[in-house]
Amino acid sequence: MRVLLALYLVLSSIVMPGAHAKEAGAFAQVDAHAEKAPPSAEKSVSALAKYLVRPARNDEEKARAIFRWITLNVSYDTARYQSGAPGAMSPEEVLHRRKAVCSGYAALFEHLAKEAGLEAVTIRGHSKGYPISASERQDSDLNHAWNAVKIDGKWRLLDCTWGAGHVTPSMKFVRKFSEHYFLTPPEEFLYGHFPLEPKWQLLDRPVARHEYERMVPLRPDFFRCGLALHSHRWASFEAEDSATVTLTGPEDALLLCNLMRDGKELGRSYTLTQREKGKIVTRVRFPRPGNYILRYFVKRRNESGPYSWALDYQITASRGAKERAEFPKTYGTFQESGAILEEPMVWRLKAGERQRFSLRVPGAAAVAVSVDGKWTHLQRTGDRFTGEVALRPGPVQLCASLDPAKRSYSVLLEYEAK
16 A cells, blocks of 8 residues: 555654654553564564563553563564555565565554454555655545554554654655554544544544544644634635734643745744733734745643744635734744733834733733833833833834843844834
8 A cells, every 4th residue: 555655744754752652651551562572483474473462461551561572573664665665565574574564564563463453454544654745635544544543442453663763854764753642542642643434533523534634733742732623623724914813722732833825934023922811822914915824833831942843724815914024033932931922913113102902911020112122110010011212223122021030131033123
């Protein structure tokens, strides 16, 4: 079965541990056992299954040991993919070659699971590749294969192929384990997998194909960080010169957005994301008519490292915004502090005039506006800071004292006065 190349970009190098990361520690023993499999245990499917399940205390741990060994040891066969006719591979062939396309990954899992006394099946169907145009229709009904395994009398879903890693645009396989694709909840799995047989959606009400095609392509870290769609259920929509998109999520979920056109990032100056009344609100302004991608990145507040790609929307704008439409530049501290900007909402301000500033910064000791080296502190009322400042040409920065124990300020926002 030929897998679409785009499918394999689902796990880009920025993807962090999957949606079930909090549960991963529970599998530490069986994961370590799978990683240490000796060559003597890898001579046949039956021998490997016998070795892998040795420390397993239940069916879930048996399935995990098998999943982990495959994702550790089987690489995506880019040469076979590029041939255009990969053909079927037996589980024994996958075991010995340590390379496969999706059907080989799924076949090996199914046979190892059965040798281990588990009930498992291979599921064939359609997958959404990443990155794709959010409204793109991939007409093939069969472009991917994955598995279901019965745990404690209940069918559960997993994808060894997507759990193992990703292929770069230059056709190089990069091993990058994703926890998300092991026993993924059906309502999350469906965002990237549509089985040919509706029963394998494992949902009380199976979703129709036309609904699946319209669904937003959500990536593993969207679920890991506890996000949920609120304002826009479908992947693509139309707008005039601006749009507002709303998500929900826990307080420690931090988001950044980029607006893209023709495959190029326009930067974050055309978007502003902040929390308002318990929701995560993103305002977007379009510089001219056309098709855009609104791309979200997310991470948890206590995590170091970069933000991870979470989802895309495709938006068609009927017209461009007026001059001075860009939002002020936001820094990471703006998100991390939970700040909410009230005014001004445009990046370019008028030099030589007095400008009113208003924003809320929970927990801040002070907020000041810096203009040409001169600092003007805003008046504080609870967590709201307001005031008027005379502007001179050049950068205008809003800075906050976020740690009362330190006499230091962090930049939240930056404007330009002209």
